[in-house]
Amino acid sequence: MEKQEVQQQENTQNQTPQEQAPDDFKTMVAFMLSTGLFVGKIPIAPGTIGTLVGIFPxxxxxxxxxxYQLWNQIFITLAVFLIGIWASTVVVETFKDKDPEYVVIDEIAGYMVSMIGFYPSWQHLLIAFILFRIFDILKPPPIKMFEKLPSGLGVMADDIIAGIYTWIIMFILVKFFGI
Structure with a gap:
């Protein structure tokens, strides 16, 4: 039995993450959640499409x-963040890929952070979406250093900080410019 497990482990290590299939229930659930119900597997702009998934919650x-509306928003976002850390950790450790592009729960959580306290009008959703994608792609300091955190926390943290940057700009736009 041990020899078969070692052989299976060697085969898994030689495959790319796209070729690997989750082989246990925990990994399958983590993979499904971390990819935003498999949206992250879409080959074109998975981060952008994953951010769009954040519109639904x-x-x-x-x-x-x-x-308790504000508390509701905070707790839902915190739940997605914590689930994202767990799911991302499982995926990163299973597939030996530090920050796979198909993991998009970090974009979902970061976008949700950017909308905390704001009414989800199409203007707010669009402005937050654009700003969040800019911060997520460019990663101005210190966002980049949060990627260096271990495992799933590193996957999630940089997008949360991008969401906080977006939230600050959104606050200024709403509070001082009435958008």
């Missing part, structure tokens, strides 16, 4: 909760 949860 925002549209579903952002106006719920009455007087």
């Amino acid at each position: 925002i549209l579903i949860y952002w106006t719920r909760g009455g007087e």
